[in-house]
Amino acid sequence: ITSLIQLSSEPTVDSRLKCALPSRKAFKLLREIDDPDMPWLGFLFGQTPSSIWYWCADQMMVQRTLAAKSLSHAQGATLMTGIIKQFPLFIIVIPGMISRVLYPNEIGCFPGSDCLAVCGHRNGCSNMAYPKLVVDLMPSGLRGLMLTVMIAALISDLTSIFNSASTLFTVDVYQKWRSSAQNTELMIVGR
Structure with missing residues (x-):
């Protein structure tokens, strides 16, 4: 709630903004084939096999399923997990987006030289997004x-x-x- 109040009270674009704003395609999941960040082909053949491996072949997940009391318990737990897995959108993705809007100069820095000056990493400061949000707003x-x-x-x-x-x-x-x-x-x- 605090972050939503903060978002509505501060403008997202002002004179303090030095780093890049999110691109217009930031909210688009399936992008063009020649997109440098995430082409749809890479998403389809990269994310899908990775997710299938994690949920169907990873030892931790399979062991938890096989340890169920019965087949119906395993099936019910799998369905419940599918429902619960919708919550990370609100726990992981939305706070990252809020942090990107609230701290564009720290979290949204680009190119690598700006990021190196802000957080010490050339590849981006996204690892600072959640901790910065927690420390500043909670x-x-x-x-x-x-x-x-x-x-x-x-x-x-x-x-x-x-x-x-x-x-x-x-x-x-x-x-x-x-x-x-x-x-x-x-x-x-x-x-």
Whole structure:
């Protein structure tokens, strides 16, 4: 809400603007074939296989699905995940767009020399967008809560990665090396 109030009270184009404004095609998902940023062919054959791999073949995702109590639980969880995956639009994309409008000189810098002066990276300052928005617009109590949420998400991701790595090692390496291992031994090695 604070960011929306801020957006409505400040003009988006004024004399303080030094860096580039977003191009007119910034909101267009499928662009021309010769677009230097994201041609439709690259989006179609780059993003689609990547998403299919992540959701259908990534060890963490597959392991979570296979650990379901029954087929109906796995199907229900998959459908629920599809619904929940709509929320990152509001959590990730919209704050980035708001940050791009509120801080055009820091977040929207282009070319690389401007970005190097602002944030120390030649490829852009988009990594500063969310933290800058949190630090500048959120009250201090919510800043702490946001930090806690981000650390919890990081820990959750790491535990999933460690669990998957443990499973892969136990099943693909240890079990091949010691084929006579019982389930109890495999569970101990996996932990």
